[in-house]
Amino acid sequence: MSTASPPATRERLDPAFVRLSLVMLTGTLAVVFDTTIVNIALDTLGRQLHVPVSTVQWITTGYLLALGMVVPTTNWLTGRFGGKNVWLAALTIFLAGSVGASLAPDAATLIAFRVVQGAGGGLMLTVMQTILVQATGGRSLGRATAIIGLPALLGPVLGPVLGGLIVQHLSWRWIFWINVPFCLAGLALAWRFMPAGERDREAPLDWIGLVLLCPGIAGIIFGLSRVGAGGGFGHADVLLPLIAGAALIAAFAVRALGTDTPLVDLRLLRSPSFSAANALMFLSGFVLYGAMLLIPLFYQQVGGRDAFTAGLLLAPQGIGVMLSRGLAGTLTDRVGARPVTAVGLVITALGTLPFAWAGPDTATWWLVAALVVRGVGLGAVTIPVISSAYEGLTRDEVPHASVITRTAQQVGGSFGTAVLAVVLDSALARHPGGPSDAAAAFEHTFWWSLAFTVLALVVSAWLPSRLTRRPTAAG
Structure with missing residues (x-):
């Protein structure tokens, strides 16, 4: 990490950065609204698909597990294939998951496509953050962050409103169809305006770190998702995944601090x-x-x-x-x-x-x-x-x-x-x-x-x- 340098001066955001931000935000809006909209509709989904709460919760849990597991891979993916290519692939995966979810004939199929959505969404959110921060060139980072962090704040606020409108007036399938225009517009804009980005075809992948970290994050998220159903933190279906997840992450931390090419640099x-x-x-x-x-x-x-x-x-x-x-x-x-x-x-x-x-x-x-x-x-x-x-x-x-x-x-x-x-x-x-x-x-x-x-x-x-x-x- 670099040492302190002169205080930031007032500079205008680069027009190219603003354009890139708008391009990426177009696709990201589908992801940030999706989670909160689905949460509002869980009761409706359970009734119309004729499944119990224990099954309905996997519509959310499966999404969150997939999202959490793919995040650690983004560093290697963007280095190996370039930020633009990973972004386009992630947005395509999320689009495919949305279309599949909207056409799902039963709960099991819906959960499967929610996992696909989670994989695409996890890549998109992290890649967007990386690309936009790098695009600032270290200048006016506060004002740039006002753009970067916008979806994370608006999603939990506006998502429930959109979800309530859809559930009250339309079929539940529109919860997922609403993502399609955002994804298509995002793909078209990214293909046209995003720079290709740097690529390192020889970028090494820390396979051991991947095997330790991704399941570790998934274990913790799964354990936390069971807290409500289990009535607290003192039940085996909560404690076991939490302990296993924490142990895997601890093992990853030991490895990451002892290798020159860690999956994620904890230093x-x-x-x-x-x-x-x-x-x-x-x-x-x-x-x-x-x-x-x-x-x-x-x-x-x-x-x-x-x-x-x-x-x-x-x-x-x-x-x-x-x-x-x-x-x-x-x-x-x-x-x-x-x-x-x-x-x-x-x-x-x-x-x-x-x-x-x-x-x-x-x-x-x-x-x-x-x-x-x-x-x-x-x-x-x-x-x-x-x-x-x-x-x-x-x-x-x-x-x-x-x-x-x-x-x-x-x-x-x-x-x-x-x-x-x-x-x-x-x-x-x-x-x-x-x-x-x-x-x-x-x-x-x-x-x-x-x-x-x-x-x-x-x-x-x-x-x-x-x-x-x-x-x-x-x-």
Whole structure:
């Protein structure tokens, strides 16, 4: 990793970078909306396909397992075949999975094509991050990250709204057909406008690392996905895959630190700012994804809203995200990641606090306003955290960093959702009455979410106080 260099100056984003971002975002929108839209439709899928909950959950679990397992391969794939070729292949795989899922005659076929979708989607998200960070050339990384991180924030907010509309007014098959125009447009634009990228036909593949890391990530994600069904972390079908996954990842770490050509270079974690950024991405599972589980359930179980209305009431958070992203990117380039992240986390906590005090009679406008504030905070947090993860990296280190950050986000999202789901279930068991008792259970769980936000605020102290210019990032 390079040493500190002069502070970043105000520079316009390269028009070529903006064009490349728009090209890649066109295809990526299908991926980021797909997961949350499907989650809204799981109940409908179970009823119309005549399968139990234990089978329906594999529509999501199979997707997440495939997504997690392919992420570690992206570093080698982009080096061996070039970023453009891998992107086109990944988008084609996701398109094939979407068409197959939309035509699936039964649950087993649908699950199989969801696995195909997950493989394509996992490649796309990581390759996009790598290509766009390399394209910045180490300049204006904060403002560039405002574009790179946009799908990750908009998906959980807008996906439930789209999913609710489709489930309420159309066949469930349109959940997957809606991906097709995004994929086709993305393929056409990428074929026309994406640069070919560099290729190393002799790039070695760490087969042992691949065998250790990919199943390890899958084991952890599978174990976490079983937390809700198992009623907590203390059951064999949760603990065994978690322990096995952790053991495989530990073995991979030992190997990666002892070889010159690891599948993923874990030596990047020696940097305090890189480690802090990934710790914050993991904690975002509690701050973002865990709360995204709680808020719709609060509207339904305490406020008495239906699923579609609960999803619609999440939209104000997306408005807040859009309001803060441009300013957060500019401030990150000017003053650094640490102060922007700290302020963003405080604002996020302030926007979450009203839900910890809310009850059945709380005015909807007050909670809507709180979600706008919360969105402003989340938008301000994500940009500097992702930017600082790439602080001081050379071009060759960027793909490794993308794998690590994507894995931290994926596992953190699963872990945060699982932990807060267990906390909520336990609290609801102690308050089995009506909406007022449910409000007490949600209050307890939202305080847990706020506690993890405070923990993230402490970790943010290890982020760099000012981003530096990285001419080596462009090669």
